[in-house]
Amino acid sequence: MTIRCLTFDLDDTLWWCSPVIARAEARFYAWLEVHYPAIPARYSTGGLLEHRKAFMRERTELLHDLTTLRKHWLRRLAEEGGYDESLVEPGFTVYWEARNEVEVFDEAHALLDALRAEYRLGAVTNGNADVRRIGIDHYFEFVIRSEEIGAAKPHPEIFAAALAAGGVAPGEAVHIGDDPVRDIQGAAQAGLRTIWVNLRDTPWPLEALAPDASVTRLAEVPAVLRDWQAES
Ligand SMILES: [Mg+2]
Known part of the structure; x- marks a missing residue:
């Protein structure tokens, strides 16, 4: 897909x-x-x-x-x-x-800016960071926050809300995040493909499940997506 x-x-x-x-x-x-x-x-x-x-x-x-x-x-x-x-x-x-005084990685700006031409981008967060306040809301078509949904990652409900907001089936979506349980296990259980953002380059900690792909730099994400698109 x-x-x-x-x-x-x-x-x-x-x-x-x-x-x-x-x-x-x-x-x-x-x-x-x-x-x-x-x-x-x-x-x-x-x-x-x-x-x-x-x-x-x-x-x-x-x-x-x-x-x-x-x-x-x-x-x-x-x-x-x-x-x-x-x-x-x-x-x-x-x-x-x-x-909300965060320092967005330069590679994050570059990545989001490059990807938004090709994909619908959304944010899915358990925290109270505010993308508008931070000044990155222009990258995202939707933001799903656990406090609004009533369930936090890894609960499937929050990923279901993201898929609904994106207007896509699980197989048409990829979730990208750092937390093995909340992001990767949660998204995988909701049927999304997953990219583990492993910026500290640590071993994958969960035995029961592996991410579909891992990156140690955000700049590696487009190549992963290109490979998957080439397979489909
Ligand atoms: Mg995180």
Whole structure:
């Protein structure tokens, strides 16, 4: 079957995620020190991180919706610090703005720009990165976010939503992402072909399943697609 649609993971596929999150958490903490000092007086940066992780374990039903989860956590923090709910929205915004200050790989820009002439491109993400805020929305015809679908990768439902948005059958789509379980196993179970973005060049970790192709650089993706198109 001809490939007509490509879906991309965002975090750690088109940019490195962990330095961005670390910076966003640091900026949020600095903001608390100025505006809500009773909270940082009670928790160190590490202590606050542990507090948030514990909250996430408590509210696993919200793991597909990190925005709502974080706002609930902020409400909890406000209560504990003796503040009211006016902390929640600005506290989220401080984090969210910093969380979207990502450095898109040069190769990601080049790849998306080259591929969009030939394929319908979509983004499929479990996180709260915002492609418009980041300035890469012009590459994508659709963006599927777990918080809107109500299910996160690797759940087949989120890939089904991507196929519907792309107007294609599973065999006409390829999912491209870094996470062996969420991206590759999830997409494969939904019937899509898969390209594992293995930028750190690590061994494939899952015994039960292998990606249809692997790349250690995004620039290798077009050649993989060309080979598949030549076979079809
Ligand atoms: Mg990722």
